[in-house]
Amino acid sequence: ETGVTQSPTHLIKTRGQQVTLRCSSQSGHNTVSWYQQALGQGPQFIFQYYREEENGRGNFPPRFSGLQFPNYSSELNVNALELDDSALYLCASRTGGRYGYTFGSGTRLTVV
Amino acid sequence: AQTVTQSQPEMSVQEAETVTLSCTYDTSENNYYLFWYKQPPSRQMILVIRQEAYKQQNATENRFSVNFQKAAKSFSLKISDSQLGDTAMYFCAFMKLIQGAQKLVFGQGTRLTINP
Numbered sequence: 001e002t003g004v005t006q007s008p009t010h011l012i013k014t015r016g017q018q019v020t021l022r023c024s025s026q027s028g029h030n031t032v033s034w035y036q037q038a039l040g041q042g043p044q045f046i047f048q049y050y051r052e053e054e055n056g057r058g059n060f061p062p063r064f065s066g067l068q069f070p071n072y073s074s075e076l077n078v079n080a081l082e083l084d085d086s087a088l089y090l091c092a093s094r095t096g097g098r099y100g101y102t103f104g105s106g107t108r109l110t111v112v
Numbered sequence: 113a114q115t116v117t118q119s120q121p122e123m124s125v126q127e128a129e130t131v132t133l134s135c136t137y138d139t140s141e142n143n144y145y146l147f148w149y150k151q152p153p154s155r156q157m158i159l160v161i162r163q164e165a166y167k168q169q170n171a172t173e174n175r176f177s178v179n180f181q182k183a184a185k186s187f188s189l190k191i192s193d194s195q196l197g198d199t200a201m202y203f204c205a206f207m208k209l210i211q212g213a214q215k216l217v218f219g220q221g222t223r224l225t226i227n228p
Contacts, residue, residue, distance in 0.1 A: 042116075055212045055213045
């Protein structure tokens with residue numbers, strides 16, 4: 001297993017800009033979820049993709065969007081960045097039928 | 113709404129001691145999954161242990177075990193013979209289905225420090 005890899009590890013953006021965060025999952029992991037973890041808090045569910053389709057979403061506005069690709073990679077896109085978007089963004093993936101998610105080490109996004 | 117509460121923001125014990133982290137949750141569902149995750153400074157969430165609600169037997173993984181009390185909606189984690197490498201944030205999480213997706217609902221976390 002190669003694990004779940006996220007890039008970049010750190011990122012600084014200006015309010016109003018757009019950002020794309022990337023995740024590379026293990027082969028066979030057809031389900032990927034994205035979480036936002038504010039400083040000192042537990043992660044919050046953003047959305048989940050299964051076989052390249054979004055199949056669940058948390059309480060996040062439409063400016064948070066995603067894509068999942070056939071090669072088990074995925075993206076989280078955030079438009080019109082706000083200061084409150086500063087957080088650690090975690091990607092988690094698993095194979096179908098298994099309830100154990102494998103998490104990446106996250107991308108630390110700072111919006112100034 | 114499902115919620116997960118961890119009432120201990122921080123805990124500290126000596127190496128080799130036993131420590132118990134508390135977690136309570138609120139749900140109206142009957143079948144669900146509960147998890148404990150560990151998040152060291154490397155930031156990666158690492159699965160420590162999992163419990164299926166339909167199983168009465170408490171889950172164990174080496175030095176880690178849980179005390180699952182379904183009626184009380186309590187799910188505590190016991191770490192025996194604690195080691196320096198156990199130092200990390202620990203998150204209790206509940207899994208629920210939302211629109212067909214499996215969503216983890218996390219507590220606020222407990223910062224555990226193991227002292228030499």
